[in-house]
Amino acid sequence: MNLVAASSFAGSIDNLVVLITILIGFWWTLTNVMFFWLLWRFRARPGVKSQYIEGHEPYIKRWITWPHVLVLACDVVVIFFAIKVWYNIKQVQPPAQAEIRVIAQQWAWVFQYPGPDGRFDTPDDFYTTDDLYVANNTTYHFELRSRDVIHDFSVPAFRLKQDAVPGRTITGWFRPTLAGTYDIQCAEICGIGHGVMLGHIHVEDPAAYHAWFAAQTAAATE
Numbered sequence: 001m002n003l004v005a006a007s008s009f010a011g012s013i014d015n016l017v018v019l020i021t022i023l024i025g026f027w028w029t030l031t032n033v034m035f036f037w038l039l040w041r042f043r044a045r046p047g048v049k050s051q052y053i054e055g056h057e058p059y060i061k062r063w064i065t066w067p068h069v070l071v072l073a074c075d076v077v078v079i080f081f082a083i084k085v086w087y088n089i090k091q092v093q094p095p096a097q098a099e100i101r102v103i104a105q106q107w108a109w110v111f112q113y114p115g116p117d118g119r120f121d122t123p124d125d126f127y128t129t130d131d132l133y134v135a136n137n138t139t140y141h142f143e144l145r146s147r148d149v150i151h152d153f154s155v156p157a158f159r160l161k162q163d164a165v166p167g168r169t170i171t172g173w174f175r176p177t178l179a180g181t182y183d184i185q186c187a188e189i190c191g192i193g194h195g196v197m198l199g200h201i202h203v204e205d206p207a208a209y210h211a212w213f214a215a216q217t218a219a220a221t222e
């Protein structure tokens, strides 16, 4: 697991996780403190008879109702920020500077590069398997496909996860912001080799990437 934040939207997903952790942490702590304090405060003591309380009385019930309302208010806050992040990542696609096709299959990743003409399925296309090379600070659109069953293209360092569904071409985007090599994993059980369906994404500085790209293109069109 690589916890580096290496894409333009990784930070907003992390912020959402932190927000949820803080809200849940607050209620978890409060609930446990309350629970153990009540256990201690009303423990059995000689000569004190226990009361039978149903909890329907308004002065007792409000101890349930008010926290319940406050928790629901926290839910609304989480939903608001979740929709905002979802919209910015999944509903809006910033203009592409480069494109890549990701083809999942049992049990490997095939990456199709459009070549210098920038178009797929032309003679200058080239491919890599399990290793994806991209240029840093470049907005990529990806086309995600599957050759057989449902897979899931997951790049934890980018906070990117997208199902690949046979028969469909699913588009998405990412923008790497930190050079380095990061894991690609399949995040959908896809058969006996699911656990070894591992790849790597190599985020390179644009100059190094373009040199590599030119070499691949020369090899592809020879």
Ligand SMILES: [Cu+2]
Pocket (backbone or CB within 6 Å): 104, 105, 107, 150, 151, 152, 186, 187, 188, 189, 190, 194, 197
């Ligand atoms: Cu898979």
